Amino acid sequence: MRRIGGRDIVATILIALVAGAIFTSPPLQTLQGLSLDILTALRGKLVRDRRDPATSPVVVVAIDGETYETPPFQGSPTQTWTREIGRVLASITEGGAKVIGFDVIFKNSIEQSEIPFGDTSFGARLKGFDRDYLIALRQISDSGKLVLGEILSNDHPDVPYRAQQVAVRNTVRALNVHTDPDDVIRRMPLSFAIEGRPVPAMAVELAARATGAKPEIAPSGATGLSGYAIPSAVPNTVTLNFRGLGRDIPTYSFVDLRACVEKGDRDFFRRAFDGKVVLLGTILNFEDRKLTSMRLSGGYDGTPAERCALPAPASPPQKARSDVAGVFVHATVVRNLIEHDAVTELGFPLRTILTIAFAAIIVCAACAFAPTTAAIVWLASTAVYAAIAVAAFVHALALPLTEPTLASLAALASMIGYRFVLADRDERFLRKSFALYLAPEVIETMVASGKMPALGGEMRNVTMFFSDLSGFSSIAETMTPGELVTLMNEYLSAMTDIIESHGGYVDKYIGDSIVAMFGAPADDPAHARNAVRAALKCHDKLAELNADHPAFAGHRLSHRIGLNSGEAVVGNIGSRRRFNYTVMSDTVNVASRLEGANKYYGTAIMASESTMAQTGDAFAWRELDAIRVLGRGEAVRVFEPLAEKGAESADQAKAAAAYAEGLARWRARDYAKAADAFGQMADVDPASALFAKRARALAANPPPPDWTPVNTLEGK
Structure with a gap:
């Protein structure tokens, strides 16, 4: 993160x-x-929220392809079907239907035909043809169970012919739909303004008559029906809930019902239509098809209902289609309103x-x-x-x-x-700048901390690490170039891996020397501790390489390491065209001098007092001396790390104790006893041997009273 x-x-x-x-x-x-379409498809696919068509409060009577292909309707114009429609509607009403709505519009009567027929028109010869049909409409309408449909339009309205309007006492409601900008029907109008007053849409009128309630418009503009506040995201519309994808609407073929009337099966009409809202509409493959919220899931033109008189036609199983017959849109609205199930x-x-x-x-x-x-x-x-x-x-x-x-x-x-x-520009710069000479884990630490090195330099408290191979020049003279390169690559790789694994940054290689720092560029509060630990690991690793690696065989390499902690300037330093991330300060110079000072004391690692102090109690130390390095007037107390705290050997502890006693005697000007103390381990400890020799010399020739116990180093 x-x-x-x-x-x-x-x-x-x-x-x-x-x-x-x-x-x-x-x-x-x-x-x-589109959200509605996807939700409808997902619900239909995942939940399969199907309902039993038998529980539907609304059914459809379909003037379908079977009707068009079956006598007496086959080959005859629809204007001649009115008598049969009247008979079927009467039987449906007697069966107990609550209300019947027309999703078909008979704009013309065959009685209005102007086609010449002998000495008069064809329509004149059929006067009275629609009488029984109109009587049926009047009787059903008088019982409050019939609503005809119309299409409102300023240019080309579709309305039933005048005789039908009179027969139903103008109980005609609009079938207009609400189409979204993508030509999909997802919502349906609730009412239309006709002559300045709101008139319910067809589906709302049917639901109102079925529930015995009238639509009410609240002051907020919301429409309510039988205590149900119809939700409207778009004003004056209801959002359709195609819960059953059309399969929850029973569908009866009109031609089968006509045959049922001929058969005189009143019980069938009672079973099929008692207490139902009935919609009469067309179901054809290429007429009055509507795209709805089911367009992604696929919808169905209802579920074929029980047959009464005619055998079901042989046809392939019904398949889902992207469009459905328009009558099912109105049927869905009716069911949503009655069941309080609109979206x-x-x-x-x-x-x-x-x-x-x-x-x-x-x-x-x-x-x-x-x-x-x-x-x-x-x-x-x-x-x-x-x-x-x-x-x-x-x-x-x-x-x-x-x-x-x-x-x-x-x-x-x-x-x-x-x-x-x-x-991430700074992060990319950081990764690119340090990828080749900084451990990946260190880069990740820098990125995570958010503390990037400032261009041009910044002050950081760091620990400098200087190492150099002892007497390497003379060893290199005895080797071929290939052997030398192999040896150095192995040595530098091993040391670098240890330094980087402890959070260090290798600034540069100078021949066989390594210059590294801890605490930059990655901020590391434990930089001194990590630097000392890396130095100890490097010393142990060189011993392993001398013992086991073929390239080191016979050379017995040894190195010196100097450590110093303090403030330093770190950053991208160099020319305008070429720069390097490096470090500069007196802290660096002192670390370099401490590396060289090891050869005077015969030690491998030497650290300044500031480094020792910043490590806490993590290591076992022995104080070596107070020295004055070349180019610096102030004395520096120097220490040798022996091992992790508690991990020092018995010989190391014994040598450190004898050395501490000798150093205390030395500083107290008791040179004879100092020589005795240093002499205890002089045979195995070069630093003790050095001080024993110096103590004996001062015992024989004491220094002046103003002498201070500080060793001034003349070389690097």
């Missing part, structure tokens, strides 16, 4: 707001409809807030994690949110789906772009 700064927070908020606002804006309102959509403010919130979650992930991880978070979050949306849609609540998904995807891409162009 990357460190998030104030600029990132501002960018996150802006990206989420902009993405959410764009994808819920009016120009992209088709996304709201509730969130209004614009809530959709926008939810979209922005989801985008904000994803953009936060994109800001905090790597792009691949953020993409996985987006996929997982989208899947979880989709599952929640489908669960809500089972209960007729439509949460926005496409808007949050697309807005979050756009936010994800925007944040990745922002990071690439702006936020």
